[in-house]
Amino acid sequence: MPQTPIFSSMLGSSCSGQVQPDMGERCVDPVYQDGNIVSGSLEALIERLVPTMDYYPDRTYIFTFLLSSRVFIHPHELLAKVGQIFILYKKLFLAFSQENGTVKKIISQMTQNLLLALSARSQYQEIKEKFRQPATDKGTILKTKPQSTQKDILSVCCDPLILAQQLTHIELERVSNIYPEDLMQIVSHMDSLDNHKCRGDVTKTYNLEAYDNWFNCLSMLVATEICRVVKKKQRTRMVEFFIDVARECFNIGNFNSMMAIISGMNLSPVARLKKTWSKVKTAKFDVLEHHMDPSSNFCNYRTALQGAAQRSQTANSNREKIVIPVFNLFIKDIYFLHKIHTNRLPNGQINFKKFWEISRQIHDFLTWKQVECPFEKDKKIQSYLLTAPIYSEEALFIASFESEGPENHMEKDSWKTLRTTLLNRA
Numbered sequence: 001m002p003q004t005p006i007f008s009s010m011l012g013s014s015c016s017g018q019v020q021p022d023m024g025e026r027c028v029d030p031v032y033q034d035g036n037i038v039s040g041s042l043e044a045l046i047e048r049l050v051p052t053m054d055y056y057p058d059r060t061y062i063f064t065f066l067l068s069s070r071v072f073i074h075p076h077e078l079l080a081k082v083g084q085i086f087i088l089y090k091k092l093f094l095a096f097s098q099e100n101g102t103v104k105k106i107i108s109q110m111t112q113n114l115l116l117a118l119s120a121r122s123q124y125q126e127i128k129e130k131f132r133q134p135a136t137d138k139g140t141i142l143k144t145k146p147q148s149t150q151k152d153i154l155s156v157c158c159d160p161l162i163l164a165q166q167l168t169h170i171e172l173e174r175v176s177n178i179y180p181e182d183l184m185q186i187v188s189h190m191d192s193l194d195n196h197k198c199r200g201d202v203t204k205t206y207n208l209e210a211y212d213n214w215f216n217c218l219s220m221l222v223a224t225e226i227c228r229v230v231k232k233k234q235r236t237r238m239v240e241f242f243i244d245v246a247r248e249c250f251n252i253g254n255f256n257s258m259m260a261i262i263s264g265m266n267l268s269p270v271a272r273l274k275k276t277w278s279k280v281k282t283a284k285f286d287v288l289e290h291h292m293d294p295s296s297n298f299c300n301y302r303t304a305l306q307g308a309a310q311r312s313q314t315a316n317s318n319r320e321k322i323v324i325p326v327f328n329l330f331i332k333d334i335y336f337l338h339k340i341h342t343n344r345l346p347n348g349q350i351n352f353k354k355f356w357e358i359s360r361q362i363h364d365f366l367t368w369k370q371v372e373c374p375f376e377k378d379k380k381i382q383s384y385l386l387t388a389p390i391y392s393e394e395a396l397f398i399a400s401f402e403s404e405g406p407e408n409h410m411e412k413d414s415w416k417t418l419r420t421t422l423l424n425r426a
Contacts, residue, residue, distance in 0.1 A: 029349065036356065037061065039349040042072055043081075050085045060359075067180050067362065068355035071187055071343060152238070153225050156384045160241060164248035165375035166382050167218075167257040171324045174214055175369040177207045183362050186331065187338050211327055215260045217390060222264030224391040226273075227399040235403065236279040239265065243285045250291065253308040253322040255301065262292055269393075269400035272411070276404065298329060309364065318374040330365065334358060394418065 030040025030048070037048065045065055048057055069078050157163045186208075222242055229235040242261055249258035264270065265285070271277075293300050308323045315321045341354040391399060398418055406412040 030352070031349070033353075038353040038356075039345055039351055041349055045069075045350060045352065046078065046081050047085060049082055050089060052089065060363075063363065064352075064355055064359035067184055067359050068352075070181065070184055072350065151384070151388075152229070153384065153388070154238065154241060157378075157381045158241075160244035161248045162378070163245050163381065164252055164254065164257070166378055166385065167245070167249060168252055168254045168322060168324065169373050169375060169377055170214070170382060170385065171254055171256055172322075172369070172371065172373045174211045175324065175327075175365075178211060178365075178369065179207070180362055180366065182207050183331075183334060183365070184358075186334055187358070208331070215256065215263075215327065218257065218260040218385075219264035219267065220390045220396075221385070221388060222261050223267045223270050223396055224389070226265070226270050226276075227391065227396050227403065230403065232276055232279065232403070235273070235276050239270075239276060239280050243280075243288065246288050247284055250288065250304070252319075253312070254324045255305060255308075255326050256324045258288065259292055259326045259328075262288055267396065269396035272400060272407075273404050274407070298326075301326065301329070309368075312368065312371075318372055321368075321371045322373075323368040323371075325365070325368070330361070333361060337361075394421075398422075 030037045030044045032038065037045070040048075046069075048061060049065060051057065069075075073081075153163070157166070226235060226238050226242070229238050242265060246258045246261040249255070249261065291300050291304055292298070305323070305325055312321045312323050337354065337358050342351055343354070345351050397414065401411070401415045401418070406415045
C-alpha cells in the first residue's frame with residue numbers, strides 16, 4: 001500500500017510546477033498506479049528509499065531510482081539527503097540518542113568515499129582516453145593482392161561455429177565493461193544538449209564508444225577478408241563462410257556479431273561483386289537478412305530476441321543463457337524512450353513511469369552481460385580478429401574493382417577517380 005510521506009514538510013517537498021492543484025484538491029505525492037509509483041517529487045521519491053517500521057523499499061524500486069536519480073541529483077547529494085532522512089527518522093520514532101553522532105560520522109565517511117570513488121572513475125576514464133588507440137585507418141593499399149604468405153581468416157579458423165564462439169567471447173568481454181551509469185549517461189548527455197548547456201558531471205561514454213567501434217571494425221574486417229581475395233572461387237567460399245558464421249551467431253544468441261557480419265557483406269564494395277554473389281548459395285543469407293529486416297522497427301529481430309530472452313530465463317546451462325542484443329538498436333530504444341516521454345509531468349513531478357521502462361531494459365541487459373562465456377577461448381583466433389589489417393573504405397573499393405571491374409558509368413567514374421587519387425599520391 002502507498003505510504004504517507006513523513007518528512008515532506010521537513011525537506012521542502014511541495015506540489016510545484018506549472019499546474020497547481022485547486023484549493024479543495026489534495027496534492028498526492030507520490031502517485032501510485034497498480035501498486036507502483038508512477039510520479040512524484042524528487043523529495044518524495046528519495047523518502048521511499050529509506051525503510052521505516054512498516055515499509056521496506058522494493059529492490060526494483062531501489063534499482064530504478066538509483067539509476068534514474070543521476071538525471072536530477074548528484075550521487076553525493078543523494079547520499080546526504082538519504083542520511084538526513086534516516087537521522088530524522090531515528091529522531092522522531094526511536095528518540096534522539098548519542099547514536100546519531102555515530103550515524104552522522106558514518107554518513108560523512110560514506111560521502112567522502114563516494115566522492116573519492118567518483119573522482120577515481122573520472123580520472124580512470126581520462127587516462128583511458130589519453131592512451132586509447134585512434135580508429136585505425138590503414139589508408140589506401142596500392143597493391144590489394146595479398147602476398148602468398150599473408151594470412152586470411154580461413155587459414156586461422158575454418159569452422160564457422162568455432163569462429164562464432166570466439167566472437168561471442170569478445171562480445172561478452174566488451175559488454176562486461178559497460179555499466180548502468182554508462183547507459184544512463186546517454187539520457188544525461190541528451191538533456192544537456194537539449195538545454196544548450198554542458199553539465200560538468202556529464203562524462204564521455206568511453207565504454208559505449210569502444211563497443212560501437214568493435215561493431216564497425218568487425219563489419220570492415222568481414223568486407224576486407226572478402227574483397228582482398230583474388231580468385232572468384234575462393235572469394236565465393238569466403239562469402240559463404242561468413243554467412244555460416246553469422247548463422248551460428250544467431251543460433252548462439254549473439255545478435256550483435258551477426259548484425260556486424262551482415263552489415264559488412266552489405267557494404268557497397270562487397271555487394272557490387274555480382275559475379276561472386278552469383279556463385280553463392282544465398283538461401284541462408286536471405287534467412288539472415290529476413291531476421292534483420294528493418295521494416296516495422298526490426299519486428300523480426302525483436303521477435304527472435306524475445307525468444308532468446310525466454311530461452312535464457314529457463315536455461316540450465318550458460319550456452320542457452322547467452323543473449324547479446326544488437327547494441328545500436330538497444331541504445332536507440334533507450335534514446336526514443338527518453339525523447340518520447342518527458343522527465344517531468346506538467347505538475348512538476350518526476351515522470352517515474354518513464355524510468356521504470358528504461359530501467360527494465362537496462363536490467364535485462366545487465367542480466368545478459370553477467371553470463372559467463374561457456375566456450376573455450378582460442379587466443380590465436382581472437383588475436384587475428386582483433387589485430388588483422390582492415391582496409392579503409394577507399395581501399396575496399398580498389399580491391400573490389402580489381403576483382404570485378406566497373407560495370408556502369410557510375411562505377412567507371414568512381415574507379416577513374418580512385419585511380420587518379422592514387423597517381424596523385426604516388
